[in-house]
Amino acid sequence: DAGVIQSPRHEVTEMGQEVTLRCKPISGHNSLFWYRQTMMRGLELLIYFNNNVPIDDSGMPEDRFSAKMPNASFSTLKIQPSEPRDSAVYFCASSLMSEGEQFFGPGTRLTVL
């Protein structure tokens, strides 16, 4: 199994541009999570899906952030417009069962200039 796949691994963009982060969960997993990690705030949950349905998006910082999961094997996190304070490492994770261990992807390091 290839594990959770994220793309791109690194993204450098200018303030105001749209950024789309992609995630492919482990096949068969029914829960998908998006997290953001910074030195100041640590690892924070942004949103999670259960069976492709968004369950809790209370962690999404602003309306500039949106996430979709059109099918069981793909999810996107979009930031539009991006701002320098969005610079962070964004992780996608998936899990097989409720309250089970989460498998994290390698992350996308986003830099907004």
Add this chain to the structure above:
Amino acid sequence: SQKIEQNSEALNIQEGKTATLTCNYTNYSPAYLQWYRQDPGRGPVFLLLIRENEKEKRKERLKVTFDTTLKQSLFHITASQPADSATYLCALGSGGGADGLTFGKGTHLIIQP
């Protein structure tokens, strides 16, 4: 507001000794607690899960305790090795179905040969 505290300073332990990491929380009633290991430039990797009705869990050289009265979990690595050097994150889950985790900021553990 919910708060999770882990030793913010790096923990230096001599090889062969037992390393003990602490996770304290307030304003939270977790159904379970998980511990993850994170290496630089990588996503967190699951280590152990312990539920609120469990006092202790073991896996090879790892041991976790969970005291819901003290609102504290202790994570032990016995016979520590330099390869155990990493950042260790504790994470709390509310239960009730697949849910996102609330993470502490982690403790950086250094095992010195």
